Amino acid sequence: MTAGTKRKIVVSTIAEAEFYADGGFDDIIFASPMVKERISKRVISLATRLEAFHVMVDSVVGMQGVIDTPLDGDKKWNVFMEVDCGYGRTGCVWDSDDALMICRKAAAAEHVRFQGLYNHCGNTYVPDKDQKSQIQLTTVDRLVELKKRLEADGIPVPRFGCGSTPSCSRPINNMGVLTEFHPGNYIFYDYMQVLVGSCSMDDIAMKIVTTVISHKPEVGTLVVDCGWNCISQDGCERPKDTLPLGYTPIVDHPELRMRAMTQEIGKIEGNGEAIDYSKFPLGTRLYLYPHHSCATAGLQPKYYVHSGDKILDIWIPNRGW
Numbered sequence: 001m002t003a004g005t006k007r008k009i010v011v012s013t014i015a016e017a018e019f020y021a022d023g024g025f026d027d028i029i030f031a032s033p034m035v036k037e038r039i040s041k042r043v044i045s046l047a048t049r050l051e052a053f054h055v056m057v058d059s060v061v062g063m064q065g066v067i068d069t070p071l072d073g074d075k076k077w078n079v080f081m082e083v084d085c086g087y088g089r090t091g092c093v094w095d096s097d098d099a100l101m102i103c104r105k106a107a108a109a110e111h112v113r114f115q116g117l118y119n120h121c122g123n124t125y126v127p128d129k130d131q132k133s134q135i136q137l138t139t140v141d142r143l144v145e146l147k148k149r150l151e152a153d154g155i156p157v158p159r160f161g162c163g164s165t166p167s168c169s170r171p172i173n174n175m176g177v178l179t180e181f182h183p184g185n186y187i188f189y190d191y192m193q194v195l196v197g198s199c200s201m202d203d204i205a206m207k208i209v210t211t212v213i214s215h216k217p218e219v220g221t222l223v224v225d226c227g228w229n230c231i232s233q234d235g236c237e238r239p240k241d242t243l244p245l246g247y248t249p250i251v252d253h254p255e256l257r258m259r260a261m262t263q264e265i266g267k268i269e270g271n272g273e274a275i276d277y278s279k280f281p282l283g284t285r286l287y288l289y290p291h292h293s294c295a296t297a298g299l300q301p302k303y304y305v306h307s308g309d310k311i312l313d314i315w316i317p318n319r320g321w
């Protein structure tokens, strides 16, 4: 993913940044809005020991907090500004006065090196191709517009990028002007990405193995030992209405549908037809594709890395904050 280098990654927790820094990585963006109250000893230590640890701000207050907390010696904070190009989650609105004020403050501060603009276009999670392309076009146009506005004000913008798995999986030409992309989910993909047209089922690189633990023919269900505590329900708020395969597709069994989950229990029903229980004796292993692999991955204590039936490695994911 980093072309053989240990550089240029984005993290969303300080624990991840420390994990990668301890493993020799540098040029790490902590892509979650920084405010003074978050500048802990751990953050200062990363900013001090790495050559290029980057923080991101999306407010004048956040920017001021960084300026008011200088690092020791001649070390400078590396700062990106997060830009909201229409998604509306975090980020400073692209054409706002605040956008200019934040960048002016960053450029003028003695202990700050302004790196550029960061955008996460989470609004590209739409199945309609034309709608997605239009959002991508608008996002890049707005970033370029802001970049030009800053440059006209004498503020260089060396790096500017956007990212989300749907836009990076189906890029459009104008994205070529960006200096970087930062998708995350694509490393595993999932059923949500299939639904928004980023990938096919075969591209999903994560499965949950579960075991049939009970037959309930009187209510038409097959029970497995995987509930929301294992696979999460994130993204499937209305599965009955919107998701033909329920909470999670079952690998190689389109005739089954995950109807409901409790903490450690999954209730599977027939997808149209009644379940043929003789095909699924107690103890049968079934494999589930995650609806949202980021959420599923975050719940696991271990990943078994396999090729076919052979387990090649066990990975312990970095968790916590």
Ligand SMILES: Cc1ncc(COP(=O)(O)O)c(C=O)c1O
Pocket: 010, 031, 032, 119, 120, 163, 164, 165, 166, 182, 183, 184, 185, 186
């Ligand atoms: C700030 C930021 N950057 C990048 C990403 C990666 O987006 P995706 O998982 O769609 O690739 C996210 C995901 O939530 C994010 O919040």
